Amino acid sequence: MNDQTPNDQTSAPRSGGPADPAAIADLVAANRILADQGVLDGYGHVSIRHPGAADRYFLSRSRSPAVITAEDIMEFDLNSNPVDRQGRLMYIERFIHGEIYKARPDVNAVVHSHSPAVIPFGVSTVKLRPICHMSAFLKNDVPNFEIRDCDGMTDLLIRNAKHGAGLARTLGGSNMALMRGHGNVCVGPDIVTTVYRAIYTEVNARLQAQAIALGGPINFMAPEECDLITGRRDVHYQRPWEMWKSRIAIP
Amino acid sequence: MNDQTPNDQTSAPRSGGPADPAAIADLVAANRILADQGVLDGYGHVSIRHPGAADRYFLSRSRSPAVITAEDIMEFDLNSNPVDRQGRLMYIERFIHGEIYKARPDVNAVVHSHSPAVIPFGVSTVKLRPICHMSAFLKNDVPNFEIRDCDGMTDLLIRNAKHGAGLARTLGGSNMALMRGHGNVCVGPDIVTTVYRAIYTEVNARLQAQAIALGGPINFMAPEECDLITGRRDVHYQRPWEMWKSRIAIP
Amino acid sequence: MNDQTPNDQTSAPRSGGPADPAAIADLVAANRILADQGVLDGYGHVSIRHPGAADRYFLSRSRSPAVITAEDIMEFDLNSNPVDRQGRLMYIERFIHGEIYKARPDVNAVVHSHSPAVIPFGVSTVKLRPICHMSAFLKNDVPNFEIRDCDGMTDLLIRNAKHGAGLARTLGGSNMALMRGHGNVCVGPDIVTTVYRAIYTEVNARLQAQAIALGGPINFMAPEECDLITGRRDVHYQRPWEMWKSRIAIP
């Protein structure tokens, strides 16, 4: 099935059940937060796995994150087929989400962005590494998805399951993967954690670039420190989430 | 005819017909969007070819883009003579638009800006090149207009048809041309595409500078990838356009 | 006592007396100002010593600085035990404040931030030094707290009195200390001075990085000039404070 193939009712996947309004509201907020924080531009997208059905996910129709409302949210199966298309234009790259949900049962939210400070690392030999405790989740091995290895010369978009699966393979068990010449994808166990990771990946990229520009060696986080930070049981993303939400208009 | 010569009614060109209000509204929005996005400062300007008359174009009177309204829009022939001047002050550099419309029948919108991240590339030997898929339209050959080759030592403004034609010759068939020590000009088949190009030229310049600062070689877009991206039939600039418009006040 | 141990009424410290509403209002404003100025992100915190009791301090419950109100402010003893916890979540790192108030009788306000331009200096061998008169308070010796020297491999948080005392020892008599891979802490004799220092530490870091990037030697402030500036009797922080307050919403 190609990108926007009309959805034949007889082949549309069944719904995983009614959407939890609070979960949808958080998904809408996540889109607007990431736009407000400069992580998402006019492009990029955010999804959550259906809280009640592991083989379904929610993703907006094709609209800029800053203007998305609850009415835009669509349900998809993990092959990225829409449950109830209603003629709406879909993100060409929804396969990023479906294929990662297939490969990663631990992941329940996905952010794909063109987050600006991160893009230079995707086209550089310099490795993106955690420079401060807030981005310890980057660990020591940020993979970089090179689509030429997957499908030769393309327009760089994740247009189908093959591309999406290739990205998921590169992502492996990591929290974030670069996408050369394109952007990045962040994943996590819930939407708040994933939004946090998307924001602090951008922050880390910016700060690492500034540290490089100072000249001299950089004292990166030790792997053991990263593990202790990511192993915390008292991490509290609700603190910034409350503030990020306070800055956006809730539609 | 020099820059602001009083317009003798007997020599004023005839109108190409009534302006399509939707086209004028989009032109006003384009001005305000580009100011909001930091591409246009107090200077710079945006035009569209008259939808109903290929030998006419619309351009505001001399006002900062951020404050332009539909009442400011004037109609010009391709020699940049105003159809109905009404004593209004005109952009000295309107010849950028007229001469490009003459040279490029495929172009229906023009943006001239002092877009900040781009200016350094115009005075450097470092070539501006597409670093991510969103700026693939830059291709591999961004020309740089050197006005000294056209008219020796000047105040750098495109003051007449000779300057404008020189700029158009340098632009050639490209989507964007640098203007050394001045700014740049972006062109496209419609206003939405051209606004997109103006914004993502600025984005690319910023990201390429950041990639250079990381040190090490940069993995630029391959020409074939750029061609596949620019050859897309499903490109969708309305997605960011909707969001960019949502941020501005519609006068 | 570990981080969030329930507060047994029989062991809760006594209050130092009613809070001066004007002092609390300034503390709330300081939080919001520093968020507005980009010094505090979703994290970081600000405290003042109790104006009427040198062995007590005021600090918000665990909330992002941008959204803090007077009702969030809690009172603590210098061991960072809450006077009246009311089940509220406390900042894990409140020990930064308590231990500095113990070690520094001259200090009456403390700001802990992840101020972005400063973090790169904390992981670099390049020394942060005053580059302009506004940041002369940095003097010539900005210490850098390395938590590994204090407690080996950790998650970098100041979780207890041992960590806080280690940070206070590193701070010594300085106005600011870097915290490697984490952020920084600024101190001062009152909240307005401390907010000023937090803001101009960030400014200095940004400007010093830009000066380094220009290439060539930097003409830093002479120690004697720094002493003359910090010894001024007519310094006037109310001028920017009034402007900073005018930008925030007073809850």
Next chain:
Amino acid sequence: MNDQTPNDQTSAPRSGGPADPAAIADLVAANRILADQGVLDGYGHVSIRHPGAADRYFLSRSRSPAVITAEDIMEFDLNSNPVDRQGRLMYIERFIHGEIYKARPDVNAVVHSHSPAVIPFGVSTVKLRPICHMSAFLKNDVPNFEIRDCDGMTDLLIRNAKHGAGLARTLGGSNMALMRGHGNVCVGPDIVTTVYRAIYTEVNARLQAQAIALGGPINFMAPEECDLITGRRDVHYQRPWEMWKSRIAIP
């Protein structure tokens, strides 16, 4: 007379006549515009020569530019004595303005700022030079005031006529002078031109730093081009001025 000496009615200079309300309104707007444009922070100040008395000037009492109103504007003689002090706190550095008005009969407006991108050039051996036509007024010789040459080790403030005259001597006939470790001063024949210069000095500094960071030689403006630009008779600062004013609240 030292900085804030009480003003004895018998020695207060006479007024140069009533203030032109339009001129005062433009002075207030200039303060707020420069704060909005990031040229003025909590500090810095803007003055105009009295339109009706060449030996008087107008300058606000000591307040942050962003919050200044017409009621804050005070009148001074060129020795920087206030005409009618009313117990108001004055800028310590008002001598910047008085002494420049003495030395430069052609100057009718002065801006002193800590404009951030410019400060690094004041502490570097790299010369600030015009990189684009908008900053041609910088010409080829931007002087740098070193206060140690004037008065040895100080707190860097222009506290008296000796300092102010030293700064004016360094400024010479230029449009802008750097002040090492402090900021800069811009001058011009009217407030709109001077605000334009203050803004585009900051822009040029930012762009030149970016051009340097690209690596490779920079193609600066030729002196002849700068002369042709500064010699224009059709320069039009009202265009950006209208837009800058549209962004601020008029008190």
